[in-house]
Amino acid sequence: MLHTFTGPPDGALPFAGLLLDGAEENLYGTTASGGSLGYGTVFKMNMHGKMTVLHNFANSDGATPYSTLIQDAAGNLYGTASSGGACLRIANLGCGVVFKITPK
Numbered sequence: 001m002l003h004t005f006t007g008p009p010d011g012a013l014p015f016a017g018l019l020l021d022g023a024e025e026n027l028y029g030t031t032a033s034g035g036s037l038g039y040g041t042v043f044k045m046n047m048h049g050k051m052t053v054l055h056n057f058a059n060s061d062g063a064t065p066y067s068t069l070i071q072d073a074a075g076n077l078y079g080t081a082s083s084g085g086a087c088l089r090i091a092n093l094g095c096g097v098v099f100k101i102t103p104k
């Protein structure tokens with residue numbers, strides 16, 4: 001076992017698969033809930049289990065990311081969140097977003 005999620009602050013319910021950054025050998029993923037605001041996270045983890053939260057979703061920028069991330073040649077991460085965003089048609093939770101994260 002590399003890491004056990006704790007809800008706040010690092011996230012919970014990691015449904016999606018992991019993305020391996022072959023250049024730096026980091027794993028990237030999402031949690032569908034938890035994080036500092038409760039709407040999920042994007043995280044980076046090294047092969048020794050050290051985890052860093054790269055983004056805490058705030059609902060306005062997305063929530064509940066279930067998708068596996070993809071990475072472009074510049075190292076940016078892309079994914080989808082199943083709720084959140086500006087559209088409030090579905091029970092005031094939002095209609096979802098496509099997001100971009102630039103890892104630090």
